[in-house]
Amino acid sequence: AQTVTQSQPEMSVQEAETVTLSCTYDTSESDYYLFWYKQPPSRQMILVIRQEAYKQQNATENRFSVNFQKAAKSFSLKISDSQLGDAAMYFCASNFGNEKLTFGTGTRLTIIP
């Protein structure tokens, strides 16, 4: 079975500090994409960052970066200089080589002012 696991149901971080959200997955596919989605209290799910499994270089989008370890099947999200607007549920997901997304159970991130 192809699965995505997020082992941290809740995380908190001081404003302006750095936080890392963990994600592991299991698949026998060799080519796939990994994604981090953010769901703020307004519920609108938006894409934060994506990574192709064939690329060794870790993806970066402004304050958001990933640590992708293909052999370990690990895909963590690092948020630098945390801001109050970063408070949300964060979901790790993969398409595992097709066009359907499989999601993890989510991590609720709280920003402490």
Next chain:
Amino acid sequence: DVKVTQSSRYLVKRTGEKVFLECVQDMDHENMFWYRQDPGLGLRLIYFSYDVKMKEKGDIPEGYSVSREKKERFSLILESASTNQTSMYLCASSPSGGMNTEAFFGQGTRLTVV
């Protein structure tokens, strides 16, 4: 901007009622999805449609059906609503043709079955 619109943000229905959740996207996307979101379980795929009148079952299709008569509209149908179908329902769309395509989501419908 891509827009995915779900017809209701909140819905309360009675057990046994037939319930329709509607979703419309305005970007000519081939793929449309219905997910169910529950605390501690994340998002689980109910049904996927890759073209008009084409559909595939997801991980939890039992108790649900779908309809896609037009490309922009994807409906989720609860034939006989039950209390265990109380949940948040999210619709999404994406273009076909690549694994790297971003899925765009609606704002969700929180359904309560009483």
